[in-house]
Amino acid sequence: LAQAKLDELRERLGEISDLGRARALLAWDEHTYMPPAGIEPRSEQLATLARIRHERLISDELGRLIDAASAELDSAPYDSDDVSLVRVARRGWEKARRVPADLRAEMTRVSSLAEHAWEDARANSDFGAFLPHLERNVELRRRYADCFEGFEGFEHEYDALLDDFEPGMTTAEVAAVLGDLRDGVQPLIAAIADSGVTVDDSCLYGEYRLAAQEDLAKELVARLPLQEGAWRLDTTVHPFASAISPADLRITTRFDTNYLGTSVWSVLHEAGHAMYENGVPRALWRSPLASPSSLGFHESQSRLWENWVGRSRPYLDQIMPELRDLFPERLGDVDVETIYRAANKVEPSLIRVEADQVTYNLHIILRFELELEIFANRIELRDLPDAWNARMRDYLGVEVPDDANGVLQDVHWADGMFGYFPTYALGNVIAGQLWERITIEIPDVEEHIGRGELVPLRDWLRENLHRHGNKFMPKELIERVVGGRIDVQPYVGQLRKRASEIYGV
Numbered sequence: 001l002a003q004a005k006l007d008e009l010r011e012r013l014g015e016i017s018d019l020g021r022a023r024a025l026l027a028w029d030e031h032t033y034m035p036p037a038g039i040e041p042r043s044e045q046l047a048t049l050a051r052i053r054h055e056r057l058i059s060d061e062l063g064r065l066i067d068a069a070s071a072e073l074d075s076a077p078y079d080s081d082d083v084s085l086v087r088v089a090r091r092g093w094e095k096a097r098r099v100p101a102d103l104r105a106e107m108t109r110v111s112s113l114a115e116h117a118w119e120d121a122r123a124n125s126d127f128g129a130f131l132p133h134l135e136r137n138v139e140l141r142r143r144y145a146d147c148f149e150g151f152e153g154f155e156h157e158y159d160a161l162l163d164d165f166e167p168g169m170t171t172a173e174v175a176a177v178l179g180d181l182r183d184g185v186q187p188l189i190a191a192i193a194d195s196g197v198t199v200d201d202s203c204l205y206g207e208y209r210l211a212a213q214e215d216l217a218k219e220l221v222a223r224l225p226l227q228e229g230a231w232r233l234d235t236t237v238h239p240f241a242s243a244i245s246p247a248d249l250r251i252t253t254r255f256d257t258n259y260l261g262t263s264v265w266s267v268l269h270e271a272g273h274a275m276y277e278n279g280v281p282r283a284l285w286r287s288p289l290a291s292p293s294s295l296g297f298h299e300s301q302s303r304l305w306e307n308w309v310g311r312s313r314p315y316l317d318q319i320m321p322e323l324r325d326l327f328p329e330r331l332g333d334v335d336v337e338t339i340y341r342a343a344n345k346v347e348p349s350l351i352r353v354e355a356d357q358v359t360y361n362l363h364i365i366l367r368f369e370l371e372l373e374i375f376a377n378r379i380e381l382r383d384l385p386d387a388w389n390a391r392m393r394d395y396l397g398v399e400v401p402d403d404a405n406g407v408l409q410d411v412h413w414a415d416g417m418f419g420y421f422p423t424y425a426l427g428n429v430i431a432g433q434l435w436e437r438i439t440i441e442i443p444d445v446e447e448h449i450g451r452g453e454l455v456p457l458r459d460w461l462r463e464n465l466h467r468h469g470n471k472f473m474p475k476e477l478i479e480r481v482v483g484g485r486i487d488v489q490p491y492v493g494q495l496r497k498r499a500s501e502i503y504g505v
């Protein structure tokens with residue numbers, strides 16, 4: 001069967017993919033090895049690649065190729081590589097073409113200025129200095145959202161914003177899931193506070209030699225079932241994982257000489273992202289199907305390895321000899337139970353990225369609720385600090401001392417990334433559903449983990465999730481993987497189970 005147009009389409013999409021991955025490599029380098037003086041020309045290089053990639057993505061020619069390739073598909077099934085490729089390429093093309101080039105350029109320019117203003121505003125805890133930038137960002141995001149009027153039944157401006165991170169998920173659906181999540185974790189946090197049990201996590205703090213932490217982090221990643229020769233681990237300020245290709249994974253972390261946790265759980269988190277990319281089959285490489293696009297699903301993988309593997313008793317038991325070896329003076333006499341309890345301590349706190357796995361969800365829900373109010377015109381932006389502080393008090397019982405530790409703590413709103421936060425919590429929820437399936441289908445998974453045998457778990461994830469790449473919308477994918485809709489109950493149940501072990505609640 002002649003599929004000349006399909007082949008041509010594949011080549012075009014391959015070039016678009018190459019441009020995106022080259023950009024990712026430059027960005028990785030910017031955040032790891034680039035000497036600081038390189039920042040200005042690097043920004044131009046990144047912008048040039050982004051522009052060329054975007055011009056190709058929105059070209060009339062690509063649209064004609066998509067149509068022509070579609071005509072060659074005949075009766076191939078919905079989930080075949082070719083039909084999926086055409087479907088996903090068409091959606092990306094249609095979305096990209098709706099946004100005028102000058103609006104896109106303006107959003108990039110304004111958010112880059114806003115990010116600098118945010119850095120200063122946070123350093124001085126001065127929300128007023130950031131406010132005009134935030135106003136501009138919100139205004140531009142509204143114009144951006146308006147470009148999608150009538151697209152796939154979007155009803156709310158926020159639907160369009162969410163769609164860039166969690167395709168096909170509506171505001172109403174996310175609000176329902178996060179509402180259930182709030183109702184699930186709030187009583188748990190209250191019960192933990194009332195339990196009177198305090199967990200001593202001092203074993204994780206205090207001096208931890210940097211060189212030994214680096215050795216530990218490398219060793220922990222090396223023990224994961226990541227393809228040999230397909231990854232590296234480097235140091236950065238804000239950890240991330242980036243796939244230059246599914247066989248070229250750049251995991252980054254930072255080290256803290258006074259805290260052991262980042263070199264264990266933050267590393268496992270980023271490696272979990274890398275394992276997802278690594279599991280995409282070769283047939284999907286160099287195409288829009290190669291990189292899983294839903295941030296919620298991506299986060300489900302990092303959270304699963306970080307929390308359900310990395311903070312589990314069998315895993316900690318397994319790495320204990322290594323820990324004692326590297327830090328004899330700190331951990332020589334510490335038992336696994338102490339580490340396990342410290343790793344799963346629950347305590348409300350101010351800063352999202354330092355929050356424990358239970359209260360973390362409320363940090364996200366708070367931001368999501370405020371974003372909804374912003375885009376529904378139910379709140380004035382200048383009132384955000386008060387609204388933030390009131391919710392922190394209400395949800396976590398925490399008093400916010402200043403805006404640097406409150407509304408200004410995250411970069412997302414400076415970058416104009418509204419709709420991004422909820423994906424962190426969706427990731428937790430999806431990880432819970434996957435973990436429930438895994439414990440049913442591999443009943444002895446914890447024993448495997450305790451013996452350091454992580455391949456069966458990785459293979460389950462590959463077979464059930466990774467191999468699909470970006471073929472499906474999150475809603476279709478969850479249905480395929482767990483046979484149902486997104487549901488908070490498994491996750492909330494797992495949190496309760498751990499809390500009951502540690503806090504007796």
Ligand code: ZN
Pocket residue numbers: 269273299302
């Ligand atoms: Zn992550």
